[in-house]
Amino acid sequence: MIALNHFNQLSGPEAAALLAPCVAIPGWANALADGRPWRTRSDLLHAAKYLMQAWGETELTQALSAHPRIGEKPTGEQAHAALSRQEQGDVNERDARLAQALREGNARYEARFGRVFLIRAKGRSGEDILQALSRRSGNSEREEVQEALAQLREITLLRLEGVIGE
Numbered sequence: 001m002i003a004l005n006h007f008n009q010l011s012g013p014e015a016a017a018l019l020a021p022c023v024a025i026p027g028w029a030n031a032l033a034d035g036r037p038w039r040t041r042s043d044l045l046h047a048a049k050y051l052m053q054a055w056g057e058t059e060l061t062q063a064l065s066a067h068p069r070i071g072e073k074p075t076g077e078q079a080h081a082a083l084s085r086q087e088q089g090d091v092n093e094r095d096a097r098l099a100q101a102l103r104e105g106n107a108r109y110e111a112r113f114g115r116v117f118l119i120r121a122k123g124r125s126g127e128d129i130l131q132a133l134s135r136r137s138g139n140s141e142r143e144e145v146q147e148a149l150a151q152l153r154e155i156t157l158l159r160l161e162g163v164i165g166e
């Protein structure tokens, strides 16, 4: 985490690179880097949320390239991977029944929608996630794009709040 005034003083590329692990949508990080200097952290977070409203299915697909399946914690060392491992901390990978149910649920979801199931995992138990996976698998395509985008916004905002301090 760095302080806002330090973020304001970085070069453009450094500022954008710092935000890149929040979501794999470069335009979003670049726009927030270009918007500096931010007067307050709140101004930055409001701008970030405003920019996310424009995201659609294209951005969702783009972002999913950096989100591992739920229950499959990534092994990579990139910042995205470390964040995903931390966010999925409450998914008890030692619970073999849960892990199997998530694998099966993810496969069914991907067969239906053609993309990885995305959920804000932080603060959710494996059981909570499994229930959401089951419920959302019954969504229409249009409903599910909106739900997945809402989850992407939550994940991205939580990550941004973890990167930039007051």
Ligand SMILES: NC(=O)NC1=NC(=O)NC1=O
Pocket (backbone or CB within 6 Å): 066, 067, 068, 069, 070, 083, 084, 085, 087, 088, 116, 117, 118, 119, 120, 121, 122, 155
């Ligand atoms: N497929 C996923 O939902 N992945 C993730 N959810 C999170 O909260 N972090 C992830 O990497």
